Amino acid sequence: MIEVKNLHKSFGDAHILKGITTSFEKGKTNLIIGQSGSGKTVFLKSLLGLHTPELGTISFDGRVYKDLNIEQKRELRTEIGMLFQGSALFDSLTVEENIMFPLKMFSNQSKKEMLIRVDAVLERVNLLGSNRKFPAELSGGMQKRVAIARAIVMNPKYLFCDEPNSGLDPQTATVIDNLIQEITKEYQMVTVVNSHDMNSVMEIGEKIIFLKDGHKAWEGTNKQMVITDNEAIVNFVYSSNLFKKIREVYLKESKL
Amino acid sequence: MNYLEHIGKYFIMLRQVFKRPQKWKVFREMLFREIDDLGLKSLGIIMFISFFIGGVVAIQTALNVDSPFIPKYLIGFATKRSMILEFGPTFTSVILAGKVGSYIASSIGTMRVTEQIDALEVMGINSLNYLVLPKVIATLFFYPLLVLIAMFLGIFGGWAAGILTDLFYTTDYINGIQMDFNPFFIKYAMVKSVVFAFVIATVPAYHGYYVKGGSLEVGRASTQAVVWTSVVIITLNYFLTQMLLG
Numbered sequence: 001m002i003e004v005k006n007l008h009k010s011f012g013d014a015h016i017l018k019g020i021t022t023s024f025e026k027g028k029t030n031l032i033i034g035q036s037g038s039g040k041t042v043f044l045k046s047l048l049g050l051h052t053p054e055l056g057t058i059s060f061d062g063r064v065y066k067d068l069n070i071e072q073k074r075e076l077r078t079e080i081g082m083l084f085q086g087s088a089l090f091d092s093l094t095v096e097e098n099i100m101f102p103l104k105m106f107s108n109q110s111k112k113e114m115l116i117r118v119d120a121v122l123e124r125v126n127l128l129g130s131n132r133k134f135p136a137e138l139s140g141g142m143q144k145r146v147a148i149a150r151a152i153v154m155n156p157k158y159l160f161c162d163e164p165n166s167g168l169d170p171q172t173a174t175v176i177d178n179l180i181q182e183i184t185k186e187y188q189m190v191t192v193v194n195s196h197d198m199n200s201v202m203e204i205g206e207k208i209i210f211l212k213d214g215h216k217a218w219e220g221t222n223k224q225m226v227i228t229d230n231e232a233i234v235n236f237v238y239s240s241n242l243f244k245k246i247r248e249v250y251l252k253e254s255k256l
Numbered sequence: 257m258n259y260l261e262h263i264g265k266y267f268i269m270l271r272q273v274f275k276r277p278q279k280w281k282v283f284r285e286m287l288f289r290e291i292d293d294l295g296l297k298s299l300g301i302i303m304f305i306s307f308f309i310g311g312v313v314a315i316q317t318a319l320n321v322d323s324p325f326i327p328k329y330l331i332g333f334a335t336k337r338s339m340i341l342e343f344g345p346t347f348t349s350v351i352l353a354g355k356v357g358s359y360i361a362s363s364i365g366t367m368r369v370t371e372q373i374d375a376l377e378v379m380g381i382n383s384l385n386y387l388v389l390p391k392v393i394a395t396l397f398f399y400p401l402l403v404l405i406a407m408f409l410g411i412f413g414g415w416a417a418g419i420l421t422d423l424f425y426t427t428d429y430i431n432g433i434q435m436d437f438n439p440f441f442i443k444y445a446m447v448k449s450v451v452f453a454f455v456i457a458t459v460p461a462y463h464g465y466y467v468k469g470g471s472l473e474v475g476r477a478s479t480q481a482v483v484w485t486s487v488v489i490i491t492l493n494y495f496l497t498q499m500l501l502g
Binding site: 048049050073075076077078080082084085088089090091101102104105106160 | 278279281282366367370371372374375377378379380381
């Protein structure tokens with residue numbers, strides 16, 4: 001479980017995160033949503049330790065990040081998997097080498113053992129046989145799947161995904177969403193997804209946190225999001241007329 | 257950002273670079289890759305340029321020494337001194353600042369803007385140590401060798417130019433090369449090449465690592481890296497010459 005208490009982060013005069021308190025549970029897909037500039041990425045990067053908050057605490061299963069020493073932080077990082085918006089695969093390495101990279105750095109496995117593990121995760125993301133390809137030879141969706149494979153190769157306890165569907169067609173985006181949800185259950189991870197793709201939100205959002213101007217404006221499940229009358233989230237999620245009508249129909253049918 | 261802030265940030269970066277590698281096996285792999293990328297792949301251009309530079313120095317000296325009172329062996333002597341003292345270490349380093357400097361800045365810069373460096377950090381890897389230290393070690397060990405090759409080929413190029421143009425005889429040229437040989441000059445050149453190698457690896461790495469934005473900024477960082485690496489090399493060249501020969 002990840003617990004966040006009263007998190008504040010500023011860059012110069014710009015106060016980006018204004019006292020966020022929330023928690024993310026094991027085995028659930030948690031989504032952070034909000035408009036551009038609402039502080040989603042800063043929040044995610046603060047959770048990852050890439051930004052140091054001025055105030056507040058982040059704890060991973062009781063381990064308060066800011067109280068850990070360098071060695072403990074390094075150890076904690078080996079328990080974290082991250083899927084970046086642009087996949088962030090190493091261009092100069094093959095798919096196999098990319099996935100093997102965390103194993104090489106942090107495990108004492110033999111090459112044979114590492115290759116078996118690489119094949120296992122590649123099979124999990126339906127990319128077995130792509131071992132020798134370079135990232136540039138893969139489509140956007142395949143690159144995302146390789147990035148997921150790299151993120152889970154160390155059996156992480158925590159998985160963070162930054163805009164996993166950006167640049168993907170709706171069908172591929174659904175495949176990625178389902179894969180994230182499946183591996184979350186399978187590995188019993190705490191998964192935190194930063195997204196503004198409403199399909200993802202509705203599909204896999206077991207817990208949704210809506211950020212507005214650096215504040216937590218709403219929190220709930222995807223089902224609660226449909227029936228909520230919180231104006232801020234209704235205006236954000238159902239911004240198009242089509243979505244508004246769909247919601248109205250859904251609410252009417254629910255009442256009936 | 258003012259210059260002092262950049263200099264301070266550069267030295268803070270170096271503190272992170274010179275840490276113990278997290279995994280020696282991975283470091284060794286990276287080191288061999290960098291020796292290939294930064295060293296072996298620069299061999300061709302260095303050989304080509306130094307050969308012709310030596311030729312030009314010899315021809316120009318021969319054409320400017322037309323007085324019968326000045327001995328012909330002076331051509332070999334001048335070519336040798338020029339290649340060992342300046343063209344070998346300094347000229348080679350400026351060429352490498354362009355070729356290798358732009359490569360280092362753009363490759364690290366691209367890693368920065370495509371979040372590959374963030375990926376390393378999230379994994380708990382000291383990205384500066386992982387990316388820059390093998391480059392520094394590779395250049396420190398390989399560039400003095402490149403400079404020695406450049407010196408040798410420059411002197412050889414001078415001889416080849418003389419033979420092809422009939423401006424001087426082989427015996428005169430060889431006499432000039434053998435005359436008044438001072439081994440300290442080789443040491444001086446090696447000291448310079450080691451210092452310049454360090455600059456070539458670290459200044460572009462700094463520009464690439466701290467780039468912000470997209471591909472346009474990576475291009476700008478690459479250009480800045482070449483300019484500043486050349487400026488630092490030329491400035492240090494002056495001070496090293498003053499300190500070691502003055």
